[in-house]
Amino acid sequence: MSTLSVNEIEQKAENILKNYGVKTAKPDLKKLAMSLGILVDDSSNPGNDDISGMLVRSQVPRILINSSHPPKRQRFTLAHELAHFFLHIHDPMFVDGDKTAYMFRTKNSQSWKETEANIFAAALLMPRSLVKKSVEDETSEGRSGEDIIQNLAEMFGVSNQAMSFRLLNLGYDLYS
Secondary structure (H helix, E strand, C coil): CCCCCHHHHHHHHHHHHHHCCCCCCCCCHHHHHHHCCCEEEEEECCCCCCEEEEEECCCCCEEEEECCCCHHHHHHHHHHHHHHHHHCCCCCEEEEECCCCCCCCCHHHHHHHHHHHHHHHHHHHCCHHHHHHHHHHHHHCCCCHHHHHHHHHHHHCCCHHHHHHHHHHCCCCCCC
């Protein structure tokens, strides 16, 4: 079992953004997926709110997103499923959600893939260089930590919680 370093995962996400000409916050991930030949069904509800999304590799790869979840969560789920597409090319299917994340596999053998997918999704949605520049701009305006998190979350189309984790992982402690 081979795992990638955080830096390798970040670099893969940055390369994808660069290769597809994405230079701004809030990239259109559905358009990106479609350009890769992946069908995205974001109008589905699998009948179980615990399931966030699913990647199915077949002749035409397909990503299903739970439409009953909030839009920012759907966006993160799409990025997470794209991560599985790019990082875990030998796996035929991933089902991700609160209680069903390991529906077709054992938690111990696959949980590292979920961690990798979350790192990749964060890097895809909140690219390091854009986040750093945005933090600099926000702090130069004299904004507080909570205001910065809220402004950046809105700018990048993610939840405040996702942005808080991303900022911490990039070494920013806006509450000190």
